[in-house]
Amino acid sequence: MMNKFNTSILAALVAASSAAYAKQAEFAPHHCQATESNAQYYRNFPAALTEAQARHARIAEVKAARAKQGAAVETNDASPYVTGVAGTPTYIIPVVFHVYGTMQNGHLVNDAVIMDALSKTNADFKGQTADFADVDSEFAAVKDTLDIEFHLASLDPDGNPTTGIIYHPESSGAGNYSSSDVKRDHWDNYKYMNVYIQNDLYADGVTNNSGVAWYPDTAMSDEGLARVTYNGAYLGSNTDENFRSVLTHEFGHFLDLIHTFEGGCKRGANRRCSTTGDDICDTPQQNGWQMNPGDGGVLNCLGETINWQNFMAYSDQYANYTQDQVDRMVNGLSSAARNTLWSPANLAATGADN
Numbered sequence: 001m002m003n004k005f006n007t008s009i010l011a012a013l014v015a016a017s018s019a020a021y022a023k024q025a026e027f028a029p030h031h032c033q034a035t036e037s038n039a040q041y042y043r044n045f046p047a048a049l050t051e052a053q054a055r056h057a058r059i060a061e062v063k064a065a066r067a068k069q070g071a072a073v074e075t076n077d078a079s080p081y082v083t084g085v086a087g088t089p090t091y092i093i094p095v096v097f098h099v100y101g102t103m104q105n106g107h108l109v110n111d112a113v114i115m116d117a118l119s120k121t122n123a124d125f126k127g128q129t130a131d132f133a134d135v136d137s138e139f140a141a142v143k144d145t146l147d148i149e150f151h152l153a154s155l156d157p158d159g160n161p162t163t164g165i166i167y168h169p170e171s172s173g174a175g176n177y178s179s180s181d182v183k184r185d186h187w188d189n190y191k192y193m194n195v196y197i198q199n200d201l202y203a204d205g206v207t208n209n210s211g212v213a214w215y216p217d218t219a220m221s222d223e224g225l226a227r228v229t230y231n232g233a234y235l236g237s238n239t240d241e242n243f244r245s246v247l248t249h250e251f252g253h254f255l256d257l258i259h260t261f262e263g264g265c266k267r268g269a270n271r272r273c274s275t276t277g278d279d280i281c282d283t284p285q286q287n288g289w290q291m292n293p294g295d296g297g298v299l300n301c302l303g304e305t306i307n308w309q310n311f312m313a314y315s316d317q318y319a320n321y322t323q324d325q326v327d328r329m330v331n332g333l334s335s336a337a338r339n340t341l342w343s344p345a346n347l348a349a350t351g352a353d354n
Contacts, residue, residue: 031314032246033175033202033212034253035262041177041214048217055216055256055335056279062331066323091148091333091342094352095193096162098185101170104199104232105207107239111165114197115152117236117247122149124248124311124318131309131319138305142282143320146329150193150251154351157187161351175201175212175229186224190340191350193254194224197232210234210246213253216337226337228254245318248311256332257325260313261286265301280324283307292316 042049095118102109123129127145135143152164166185173179174196186194201209211230220226228250236244263269263277265285273281284304291298291308294316298308309319321329332338340346347353 031208031210032249032253032259033209034214034250035259037175037177037212038215041217045219048219051217052215055331058334059328059331062327062334066327089147089149091146092347092352093148093150093193093341094153094191094347094350095150095164095195096153096187097165097195097197098168098181099165099197099232100168100172100174100181101199102167104197107233109197109232109235109238111163113232113236113238114165117244118150118152120236120244121248121251124245125251125321127320129319131317134317135309135320136305136307139307139309139320139322142322142324144323144326146321146326151352153192154354155349157191159349172198172200173203174198174227175209176203177225182225182227183223186227189221189224189226191346193341194227196227196229197235198229199231199233201229201231207231207233211250213250215253215256216332216335218337221337242316242318245311248318252312252321252325252329255329255338256335257312257328259289260307260310261289261291264288267302270302278312280322280328282322282324283310283312286313289314
């Protein structure tokens with residue numbers, strides 16, 4: 001099996017950190033805090049949880065549409081939504097990057113790095129990386145891709161030309177829900193996917209957290225708080241080929257995906273797989289977040305092989321999404337908090353259709 005991450009995640013993070021940061025924890029079990037952040041958001045705003053539950057109730061319709069379309073469309077190991085080689089993607093999402101400080105853990109964050117990172121993330125979603133063909137055989141029938149592309153906006157909210165990459169003075173805390181930077185600098189969340197690049201995500205002096213993102217929610221979009229926050233030290237060519245896919249992981253959260261290790265492994269939970277753990281039935285339960293071949297094995301508490309290469313895990317070889325995850329993302333894209341982003345009128349207004 002090919003392994004694009006030849007050393008461990010620990011080694012990658014050590015290499016990515018300068019001596020000035022050597023006293024920090026080199027790898028934490030919650031390096032992506034989407035689980036905690038979204039859970040706290042739902043506790044604080046019960047109406048958001050009600051909205052999420054109503055959204056998830058519609059996933060069955062997406063699955064039914066796939067089944068109906070699949071009966072008439074030969075897809076060659078991809079869903080009817082995806083070909084991976086389509087001339088015109090089914091979904092185009094206008095993106096604006098807000099960059100706070102161009103040196104992050106000794107790595108330069110500039111236009112070239114961001115464009116490289118975004119291009120590689122698009123390839124991940126479309127299954128256009130070498131690792132997609134190297135997914136464990138147990139998941140060959142369920143691995144899947146989404147025909148989506150994230151494009152840098154070329155028109156700003158006033159209709160003026162833009163690169164889609166905005167540089168700000170160094171700052172921190174954009175991973176905190178009510179970040180003042182996010183409130184001040186955001187572009188209309190119904191027109192742009194806002195990505196905030198900072199080194200210290202939570203303004204706590206820790207500079208090796210990778211990222212965080214929130215699931216679709218109209219209240220967050222109304223307030224300009226919908227976003228992905230990400231550490232520039234792990235963007236594209238600033239890190240190794242595997243760890244740069246953590247940006248793909250965060251984009252998955254933005255489209256409504258949960259960590260595959262959510263809830264651990266519990267006997268009996270398989271019978272309720274659509275409402276427990278990651279709410280996905282074709283991603284086997286994981287005992288915990290640290291499950292890779294080099295971590296002692298990939299069998300869960302039921303003796304099943306987990307999809308350890310899944311983009312929503314913490315993986316030594318990020319490679320794939322699954323069919324049920326694609327259904328959930330398609331459903332998330334149709335939500336009121338996301339469906340305006342990819343409308344033809346909005347793509348023209350943001351210049352993302354070029």
